[in-house]
Amino acid sequence: MKSIIICILFLFSTLKIMAQTPCVKGLVTSKNSPVENINVKILGLRSSTKSISNGTFQLNGVPKGEYEIIFSGIGYKSERIKILIKSDTTIVNVDILSLAEDLSDVVITGVNRATQLRKSPVPIAVLSKKAMDQNVNTNLIEAIVKGVPGVTAVTTGPNVSKPFIRGLGYNRVLTLYDGLRQEGQQWGDEHGIEVDEYGIARAEVVKGPASLTYGSDALAGVINMIPYNPNFEKGTMKGDFTTNYQSNNGMIGSSLGFAYVKNNWKYIIRATGKAAHNYYNKIDGLVYGTAFKEYNLSASARVDKDWGFSKTAITYYDNMMEIPDGSRDSLTRQFTKQILDGGDDIKNRPIASRNDLNGYAINPLHQHIQHYRFYNTSQFKFGASDLNILLGGQQSVRREYNHPTFPNQAGLYVVLNTFNYDIKYNLPDFSGVESTIGVNGMYQGNRSKAATDFPIPDYDLFDIGAFYFAKKTLGKIDVSGGVRMDRRNINWDNFFVGTNANTGFGEKVEANNSTGNLQFPSFNKNYYGFSGSLGLTYNISDKLLIKANIARGYRAPNITEIGSNGLDPGAHIVYLGNRTFKPEFNLQEDIGIIAYLKDADISLELFNNNIQNYIYQSRLSDANGNPVVIVPGNLTYQYQQSKARLYGAEFTINLHPSSAKWLSFNNSLAYVVGLNQNKELLSNHPKTAKYLPFIPPLQIRSELKATAKKPIGFLEKPYIKVDVAVFADQDKFYALDDTETFTKGYTLVNAGVGSSIKSKLGKTVMDLFIQVDNIFNIAHQSNLNRLKYFEYYQSSPNGRSGIYNMGRNMSFKIIVPF
Structure with a gap:
């Protein structure tokens, strides 16, 4: 009994001491506006917190004495303030400085x-x-x-x-x-x-x-694409109307968006539509099969509270695009169109009419893609830590129509359903270490519907991975890194294909159908991956820093690489996969130096990337070197796997003279080499198989821009610019079986002007942008343009092969805010 009384007295005395322990609270602002998510930490104590949405903070349990308190946050200059705590409550208000944007x-x-x-x-x-x-x-x-x-x-x-x-x-x-x-x-x-x-x-x-x-x-x-997040006065609605016209393919785009902020809620809604006829170049004229129509709808609602935020959003994407195949008349090189299924002769089709080429109607041979997205992302704050949860569902519906005599019959019709989950917990700082643990992944199911071609089986996929990430600042050095383990399961049942007696087309049939053929035998496999990274940034000064990073990446083979066995009508390719493929792993080293000088920003980034089990496409040829044709009029590609190495550099120098602040001269260079390290293949084909496919050539971009620093009449800071894009010859390509061919270099000159237009009251009426690409209408082919290889003749009257890129294109864009 005596011991119980002592414990009770000790408890009450402890609570009394805690009740008398002072607290520190205050307000964090920047230019007199409240700032949230600012770290507030007292040196020498394990006391830290973050400012909430109204800029306030509070630290409890701080003993009386003299301390130094640090305010720090992303995008703001750190502030140190000495405080003397004498009373029960100490008020500390601070206005912190926003750093330069660059x-x-x-x-x-x-x-x-x-x-x-x-x-x-x-x-x-x-x-x-x-x-x-x-x-x-x-x-x-x-x-x-x-x-x-x-x-x-x-x-x-x-x-x-x-x-x-x-x-x-x-x-x-x-x-x-x-x-x-x-x-x-x-x-x-x-x-x-x-x-x-x-x-x-x-x-x-x-x-x-x-x-x-x-x-x-x-x-x-x-690549993370981040939608607009309104940040303006509460209780108001704002919006914009955007319209864009492009001369080359007559593209007309319009978008209307609204944003409304009330109390702690933010609402956004947007609707967009685009339409274009076939594009033009001076070699091919109007390129048949390149028209498209696109529609988008999106809406979101977000609430911000002291405990964090929660955002729910929905999007809808609808796109109808024609399917080009490059068929032509052999003498005139005019594009032709397919009008038959059975008995179709690619080299004897009727020539596409003028209405077929410059009309906005989508021709019967097209693909229709619909994408639905619904997700919620939320953050829950717990003092110096926070929990982030992202849950989302998606459905992608893809139909490719390639039967002109049965225009409503899809050649490919697949529905992909995906559920994504991503949970991250940012732990409280410990000894200056900021760390995160997390788990994320997805469940996915793909099903073929009423189609005639089946390049991939119906499959299910489950993905899960857990990771730990940490970063710490040690004087002038910022260090970060972490580790991760993944598991992915892919499986499918036996998939049988037969022939429809009424149409003569292929169709999916049940396993017990005696006329069916087993196109995809059942498959079930787990793929495991261990990945991680370690990097540091050495801040030599505020203006000069060096970065270095080494990272191990992991990728499980995708469904076509392991499971494909059929025609993809939209690609005009028969894909052949390999179910024995192993996951890809790479080890990449990066080093960079960045200088922020008075009159220039300079950066140089070098990288070296070694990949194990690299998977790539290669045209399939027979023993005599002739292309294998499984489906007439379509190429056949078989996936290969080998070691590979990629290395290269990116260099930028952006000049902005302090003596001429209206002028900027931005320049960049990008170079990459991809080497195929398949020893067996290289021993037989040392030249044609030396490089990897789809490697871009050396690219140089330069932009000279003049921007008025003061209004000129009703024009608010108008600009004029000229930019040049230089693409070198690509002579380092995967030439085996003519998978790729040499691509000649080219130079494109572009120019543009633009400005905000103000009313007499100083309000922005509209933003106007006028841009011309390829001013001199240069005929060119990009080595990454798949249409370059859409050719059915060994030679042509004009000596040209394949389809060329878009010619001169002028764009008029107007954005009207309201």
């Missing part, structure tokens, strides 16, 4: 906490909406390619661009929408990213393995 861009891609761009050892580039608006783009990936050195795209016409980072693409580049991984049929050559370009406010690009955070499919890097 030194403090906040990125969330490829890392687990928001971080300053300069502190990340991983090469990361950021592209703003302003930069995207000032270029001619027919899709978002094209805008990123023009703005980020080291990023290229494999294209199939103007509306299909699949991103490549430093020579690696397809499932090796992970694309995110607002942090949610984008899941469509990425294995297809002939469709792009299902995102509304007008609704994206920012794009972030990680160049290098990001498997640590995302697991498989981020072997080459990550």
